Amino acid sequence: MRSRTAKFISGCLLLGLILWPRPAPAQSDIEQKLAQAIDQEIEKNRAEMIKVRRFLHMNPELGNREFETAKLVASKLSSLGLEVKTGVAGTGVVGLLRGALSGPTVAIRADLDALPIQELNTFPYRSLNPGVMHACGHDFHTTIALGTAAVLSKIKDRIRGNVKFIFQPAEEGLPAGQEGGAALMIKEGVLDNPPVRAIFALHVWPELKVGEVGYAAGYLMASSDNFVITIEGKSAHAARPQEGIDAVVLAAQVITNLQTIISRAIDPTEPAVITIGKIQGGMKANIIAEKVEMEGTVRTLNEKVRERMPVLMENIIRGLTGSYGASYSFKYEKGTPPVYNHPDLVQAMVPVLENALNPDQVVPVKPQMVAEDFALLAERVPAFMYLLGVRSPGQASAAPLHSPYFNPDERAIPVGIKAMCHLVLSALEQQASLKGTDRPAAIK
Numbered sequence: 001m002r003s004r005t006a007k008f009i010s011g012c013l014l015l016g017l018i019l020w021p022r023p024a025p026a027q028s029d030i031e032q033k034l035a036q037a038i039d040q041e042i043e044k045n046r047a048e049m050i051k052v053r054r055f056l057h058m059n060p061e062l063g064n065r066e067f068e069t070a071k072l073v074a075s076k077l078s079s080l081g082l083e084v085k086t087g088v089a090g091t092g093v094v095g096l097l098r099g100a101l102s103g104p105t106v107a108i109r110a111d112l113d114a115l116p117i118q119e120l121n122t123f124p125y126r127s128l129n130p131g132v133m134h135a136c137g138h139d140f141h142t143t144i145a146l147g148t149a150a151v152l153s154k155i156k157d158r159i160r161g162n163v164k165f166i167f168q169p170a171e172e173g174l175p176a177g178q179e180g181g182a183a184l185m186i187k188e189g190v191l192d193n194p195p196v197r198a199i200f201a202l203h204v205w206p207e208l209k210v211g212e213v214g215y216a217a218g219y220l221m222a223s224s225d226n227f228v229i230t231i232e233g234k235s236a237h238a239a240r241p242q243e244g245i246d247a248v249v250l251a252a253q254v255i256t257n258l259q260t261i262i263s264r265a266i267d268p269t270e271p272a273v274i275t276i277g278k279i280q281g282g283m284k285a286n287i288i289a290e291k292v293e294m295e296g297t298v299r300t301l302n303e304k305v306r307e308r309m310p311v312l313m314e315n316i317i318r319g320l321t322g323s324y325g326a327s328y329s330f331k332y333e334k335g336t337p338p339v340y341n342h343p344d345l346v347q348a349m350v351p352v353l354e355n356a357l358n359p360d361q362v363v364p365v366k367p368q369m370v371a372e373d374f375a376l377l378a379e380r381v382p383a384f385m386y387l388l389g390v391r392s393p394g395q396a397s398a399a400p401l402h403s404p405y406f407n408p409d410e411r412a413i414p415v416g417i418k419a420m421c422h423l424v425l426s427a428l429e430q431q432a433s434l435k436g437t438d439r440p441a442a443i444k
Helices: 004-013 029-058 067-079 138-154 181-187 247-265 303-324 343-356 374-378 412-432
Strands: 083-088 092-098 101-111 160-168 198-209 213-215 218-221 224-232 272-281 291-300 327-336 339-341 362-364 383-391
Touching: 029 067, 029 138, 029 412, 067 083, 067 092, 067 138, 067 160, 092 138, 101 138, 101 412, 138 160, 138 198, 138 383, 138 412, 160 181, 160 412, 181 374, 198 213, 198 374, 198 412, 213 343, 218 383, 224 247, 224 303, 247 272, 247 291, 247 303, 272 303, 291 303, 303 327, 339 343, 339 374, 339 383, 343 362, 343 383, 343 412, 374 383, 383 412
Parallel strands: 101 160, 101 198, 198 383, 213 362
Antiparallel strands: 083 092, 092 160, 213 383, 218 339, 224 291, 224 327, 272 291
């Protein structure tokens, strides 16, 4: 569960969210004309958005190094007449679109960075940057946010309030010793001036087909913590194991026993994952290993479970190493919290998605054990992240996220833009009906 502080802040920022006005099931003539205008603008921009996405895919940049990506984003936003601020959290960009009508501010967040993966696809617009690839769909996220800005800028005379476009660097991680990502954007005031009432984001999802949108009220994604375990034994000749303390054997027992935390120490109805992703130790085949180092990750959806994890893990490590006369070190570092979709905001927005797309294409999904630092933004203002289907129709399965073969279907881009436009406009209209929506000041 979220911290009391986060709950308090969220409640203060959107007082009355429990009574968030529900959209009428039937569209009025005005709403139908607005929907048609959105569709027309999306179609006008379709080819350009595909070009933008392919350019981004061909020129991926790692976290805190998205210099050219940021330049492209800033240029596009400026050309649309938005107020643009660059250099936010290093390479981040923020654009503010002011509607013609007074009202609150809602935000859209997209991430800019790529992954250190060598792309193995063979299409013409594959990555030109060796060892770097948009394998998590951030090129899609950025393109859809730009496409949404392009559409909304053409109908700003009908917008009641403001839309803040947040293009965030370093979602996938930071260079050693650097700050960045959502945490630094928050620190630099991205949710202020004008204050953001609600925030939206999407993540491409290869398990859903093009045209589908997945949602979950409450937790959508897990927390992500990292750990390092070092076991120190005693070296000896492999033929005389009684003279040593085998760190490799101990490491194997630690790995196996850590899994009993999930199966025996945690409520089976509470999802949790402990994964050892890296293990390194030993010098030679005929030498008992003196030292083994392991690195891994812990994922949970419950803060109480999350708090227990390092204690339970260290108890096992201490017990096993102590029984063999070995020593250990255990470093546990908390990362991002779970992504929490505000249930009342989701309840209000799902009918909007169903009206904009098709009720059969808006599907509930289970919480996922992947992580996203959008969670930090969602701790501070009511948030809604949805999953955008990118699996080609008729395709039984698609390459997963972070695969060198990841290849989302570009026909999902107009779907993402359409969904985002309707969510933002509806949220602004509904929030404008609440008090305290004076027109805010410009970005400084």
